[in-house]
Amino acid sequence: MNKKGPLYALFLSLILLLPGCSSITVLNPKGPAARTISDTIILSILVMLGVLAVVYILYIFVIVKYRAKKSNEGYVPPHEEGNKWLEAIWIAIPIIIVSFLSVVTVKSTSAVENVAADYKNQKPLVIYASSSNWKWHFSYPEEGIETVNYVNIPVHRAVEFRLYSFSSITSFWVPQLAGQKYAMNDMLTTLHLSADTVGSYLGRNSNFSGKGFAHMEFETLVMPQKDYDGWVKDVKETAQPLTEDEFKALLKTDFVGRKTYSSNHLTFSPPPGNHGDHMSHDGMEMDMDNGNMEHKENKKIHPSPAPSSETIFDGKPDTEVQPVDDSTHEGHH
Amino acid sequence: MDLEKFKVHGGVLIYGAMVSIALATLAIIIGLTVFKKWGYLWREWLTTVDHKRIGVMYILAALLMLFRGGIDALMMRLQTAAPEMKFLDAQHYNEVFTTHGLIMILFMAMPFIIGLMNVIVPLQIGARDVAFPRLNAVSFWLFFFGAMLLNISFVIGGSPDAGWSAYFPLASIEFSPTVGNNYYSLALQISGIGTMLTGVNFIVTILKMRAPGMKLMRMPMFTWSVLITNVIIVFAFPVLTIALALMMFDRLFGSQFFTMANGGMDMLWANLFWVWGHPEVYIVILPAFGIYSDIISTFSKKNLYGYTSMVASMVIISLLSFLVWAHHFYTMGQGVMVNSFFSITTMAIAVPTGVKIFNWLFTLRKGRITFTTPMLYTLAFIPIFTIGGVTGVMLAMASADYQYHNTMFLVAHFHYVLIPGAVFAVIAGFHYWFPKVFGFRLNERLGKHAFWWIIISFNVAFFPLFILGLMGMTRRMYTYSAETGFGPLNMVSFAGALGLAIGFVILVYNIYWSTRYMPRDTTGDPWDARTLEWATNSPIPAYNFAVVPTVTDRDAFWVSKQENIPLFKDQIKKIHMPSNTGKPFILGVIFFFFGFFMVFSMWVPAIVSGVGILITLCAMSFDRDHGFYIPEKEIIATEKKLRGETV
Numbered sequence A: 001m002n003k004k005g006p007l008y009a010l011f012l013s014l015i016l017l018l019p020g021c022s023s024i025t026v027l028n029p030k031g032p033a034a035r036t037i038s039d040t041i042i043l044s045i046l047v048m049l050g051v052l053a054v055v056y057i058l059y060i061f062v063i064v065k066y067r068a069k070k071s072n073e074g075y076v077p078p079h080e081e082g083n084k085w086l087e088a089i090w091i092a093i094p095i096i097i098v099s100f101l102s103v104v105t106v107k108s109t110s111a112v113e114n115v116a117a118d119y120k121n122q123k124p125l126v127i128y129a130s131s132s133n134w135k136w137h138f139s140y141p142e143e144g145i146e147t148v149n150y151v152n153i154p155v156h157r158a159v160e161f162r163l164y165s166f167s168s169i170t171s172f173w174v175p176q177l178a179g180q181k182y183a184m185n186d187m188l189t190t191l192h193l194s195a196d197t198v199g200s201y202l203g204r205n206s207n208f209s210g211k212g213f214a215h216m217e218f219e220t221l222v223m224p225q226k227d228y229d230g231w232v233k234d235v236k237e238t239a240q241p242l243t244e245d246e247f248k249a250l251l252k253t254d255f256v257g258r259k260t261y262s263s264n265h266l267t268f269s270p271p272p273g274n275h276g277d278h279m280s281h282d283g284m285e286m287d288m289d290n291g292n293m294e295h296k297e298n299k300k301i302h303p304s305p306a307p308s309s310e311t312i313f314d315g316k317p318d319t320e321v322q323p324v325d326d327s328t329h330e331g332h333h
Numbered sequence B: 001m002d003l004e005k006f007k008v009h010g011g012v013l014i015y016g017a018m019v020s021i022a023l024a025t026l027a028i029i030i031g032l033t034v035f036k037k038w039g040y041l042w043r044e045w046l047t048t049v050d051h052k053r054i055g056v057m058y059i060l061a062a063l064l065m066l067f068r069g070g071i072d073a074l075m076m077r078l079q080t081a082a083p084e085m086k087f088l089d090a091q092h093y094n095e096v097f098t099t100h101g102l103i104m105i106l107f108m109a110m111p112f113i114i115g116l117m118n119v120i121v122p123l124q125i126g127a128r129d130v131a132f133p134r135l136n137a138v139s140f141w142l143f144f145f146g147a148m149l150l151n152i153s154f155v156i157g158g159s160p161d162a163g164w165s166a167y168f169p170l171a172s173i174e175f176s177p178t179v180g181n182n183y184y185s186l187a188l189q190i191s192g193i194g195t196m197l198t199g200v201n202f203i204v205t206i207l208k209m210r211a212p213g214m215k216l217m218r219m220p221m222f223t224w225s226v227l228i229t230n231v232i233i234v235f236a237f238p239v240l241t242i243a244l245a246l247m248m249f250d251r252l253f254g255s256q257f258f259t260m261a262n263g264g265m266d267m268l269w270a271n272l273f274w275v276w277g278h279p280e281v282y283i284v285i286l287p288a289f290g291i292y293s294d295i296i297s298t299f300s301k302k303n304l305y306g307y308t309s310m311v312a313s314m315v316i317i318s319l320l321s322f323l324v325w326a327h328h329f330y331t332m333g334q335g336v337m338v339n340s341f342f343s344i345t346t347m348a349i350a351v352p353t354g355v356k357i358f359n360w361l362f363t364l365r366k367g368r369i370t371f372t373t374p375m376l377y378t379l380a381f382i383p384i385f386t387i388g389g390v391t392g393v394m395l396a397m398a399s400a401d402y403q404y405h406n407t408m409f410l411v412a413h414f415h416y417v418l419i420p421g422a423v424f425a426v427i428a429g430f431h432y433w434f435p436k437v438f439g440f441r442l443n444e445r446l447g448k449h450a451f452w453w454i455i456i457s458f459n460v461a462f463f464p465l466f467i468l469g470l471m472g473m474t475r476r477m478y479t480y481s482a483e484t485g486f487g488p489l490n491m492v493s494f495a496g497a498l499g500l501a502i503g504f505v506i507l508v509y510n511i512y513w514s515t516r517y518m519p520r521d522t523t524g525d526p527w528d529a530r531t532l533e534w535a536t537n538s539p540i541p542a543y544n545f546a547v548v549p550t551v552t553d554r555d556a557f558w559v560s561k562q563e564n565i566p567l568f569k570d571q572i573k574k575i576h577m578p579s580n581t582g583k584p585f586i587l588g589v590i591f592f593f594f595g596f597f598m599v600f601s602m603w604v605p606a607i608v609s610g611v612g613i614l615i616t617l618c619a620m621s622f623d624r625d626h627g628f629y630i631p632e633k634e635i636i637a638t639e640k641k642l643r644g645e646t647v
Helices: A006-019 A030-066 A083-115 A225-239 A242-250 A290-301 A324-329 B012-035 B036-044 B050-077 B090-124 B132-153 B178-206 B221-253 B266-299 B307-318 B325-332 B336-348 B350-364 B375-398 B398-404 B409-440 B443-471 B486-518 B556-563 B585-598 B603-621 B631-640
Strands: A125-132 A133-138 A145-148 A149-153 A159-165 A171-172 A181-183 A188-195 A199-205 A217-223 A259-261 B575-577 B629-632
Touching: A030 A188, A030 B350, A030 B375, A030 B398, A083 B336, A083 B350, A083 B375, A083 B398, A125 A149, A125 A181, A133 A149, A133 A171, A145 A149, A145 A225, A149 A225, A159 A171, A159 A181, A181 A188, A181 B325, A188 B575, A217 A225, A217 B575, A290 B603, B012 B036, B036 B050, B050 B090, B050 B409, B050 B486, B090 B132, B090 B178, B090 B221, B090 B266, B090 B409, B132 B178, B132 B585, B178 B221, B178 B585, B221 B307, B266 B307, B266 B325, B266 B350, B266 B375, B266 B409, B307 B350, B325 B336, B325 B398, B336 B350, B336 B375, B336 B398, B350 B375, B375 B398, B375 B409, B375 B443, B398 B409, B409 B443, B443 B486, B585 B603
Parallel strands: A125 A159, A149 A217
Antiparallel strands: A125 A133, A133 A145, A145 A259, A159 A188, A171 A181, A171 A199, A199 A217, B575 B629
């Protein structure tokens, strides 16, 4: 009756094997993090095709062989309670498959949550990517520049994006370079990525954030280090600085095109995760009365699982912005 | 008063909806008056405490909501069928996908399943009603008026627009200033209370009202699945209740639980929502497993293979369902440790689910399989749901999920799980149990037509979404540019959605056609089935069983047919029945107004209706009504008539 199984298998393998099928962006990685995930995905698809094949073969066999037909009119099916050996087999084999995939998951998750192996010895380029309705702001603390709705990074360089949001939860996603991560208003998250091919990659917010969500895209331009240095120098020399007033106006504007500034908003509007001032970073209401400090301390660590004494009770304000960086706690597993 | 806030601005669609709601209401009122059915409606339906009628009302409401949610789906698929479509604007698209999700999960899948369990479970355990018949009526009316409250949001004030998961701070008053999410917090709360009461009611019913000899391990698999489901309901729904209450405080009274200011925590909402939300998936899927088990067993003429491991696997799934919620937001930055934990618990669910699939396959093996409409849906479920299952394992892998999260791949996955897992199941159950409730079968030829439309179109509509997800298309995008290359596959998907719509129209036409032309079934057992519900007459008399059955084995009715062991040993005696009451309906109506006034912050009428709720509850508590007896003579006459004998 239902013979779609092999069709699906064929369909899936076609998608995977089509050479140069570059429109499947997730399976067309241009950096180590995305490549790790792409390999994981392809491996899991192959394993799952195996599982599907077993189920489909059994399924087609039973419904073809045991269907009611004229020739078996008087057949009385037997009473079967079950068979503990057979049942043990279909408990054991899935457990083995799941265990295997668990190992793959833990390894690959740990790999993409940290700086890629080939880039470990580099000092990462830090970029703060913050979202507001409905734009992306990219602040380069070391270079002291800021862009809106596009980000330039050097090729073959470890880049550490520190993500946060001025409004709803958004998700920072450049599928060809790395998996996504949420940007939230009350805590920093960190995304490591590197690109090993020069080119332009589409990035977008993948987490629904209201009316302008569909248009919340940005370009990630990967360029040689020399070009990157030239661009930074160019921006420093020619672009306008970003004033606090201009930034506030920018936050209030729903959509803007690309913008470039020779200074960044981190100086007057620090990101969350830092004590004291992260509550008022967007210059809105937020009074800071009674009882809030303790809560913010919680926030700083939440939801990092590491039971570390240095985070809960360390009341000293950090001079430098410290992201909640899970990888430092867990990268050794 | 400021009337402006009641208005929804939005062109032809909204006005069309307003006009059609008004016309439908008018038609119902005129129809009831012309045919003098007001009294009938009140006496036989609105005040009923009969589990079968309540079940039928649940299913009717669910079918209605299926079409509402289905129209939402068609609008979404049309809007995204081609790049830069101008059919809906962003705001409307957001409202439409939000209500599509809410309605399909909470007001279609859940009530359909609760409806089937209402009709069938007391029969399967040989009981005369549920443990608390009036509470059951309260459950239904709270669900019904909760659903109505959400539905009027489309034409009065505006629908919720922050997604069915209503993540904060997007759903806060700051970013969602319309009353839409007020409706969310109140409508879901009201119907959620109803669901929680159902949970209590059915646990007690199954544990305390079984016929003599019906041990737990002799219960039909559907009853087992319902028992486990209701345990999940009782544990999961209080979390939703609390979350919605906090949301309501945030939105109506200026508290700051989930907002951006003053230490509110947006991540807390996501956690609370999914602590309820993931078990909710199993609330709609486990009963489906039960329905399939009963149908497979009936139509392969075999007992269920591995009964004990089927029960055990459902218990394990129910426990694991509370340990996986964070897989809905691996990307929130919890780090490797937490994500790995939730990856492993999530993948672990594949093991008991796999056990069930293989047990079903081995039930079919050595059987004699007949392809009736309910069996066709069941057989289609296995291969399609397996795709949903294996993609679920793929999504469970945290690292890979960083690429699937929020994409159409995820959308494809959960439709591949929920449509075969819940929708096919309720349709299969609907066709299977229809003759029990109404005394005639649905037409098989039309049923199979609808089946093929639905199955093929489903795959056409949803398989392309897997690929779109891998191409980088995110969910909830109301538009995209032509350069993305998303266009062709979305067009294919839209064609599939149209096919699904045709399938459902044939399904409903079949109900109409069969009501007019199908012959009466006087056997009470048209499928040669195995469980107790088939041992009584169709349609089921008010008292269910003239004599309470005595059970000696699993598949009690089958065994009694095969080995000529009588199920009904006692003499017919007068039967005690609960009386009808209008109070649950009135309570629902008052709750509806309470919700409505709260949505619009109209405090005085809200307080008045709040007091009304308390008074009605008190009146129900002090109600001295000890029911009534159906005399022997009447029972004997009814029995004869239902068997087609002349009285």
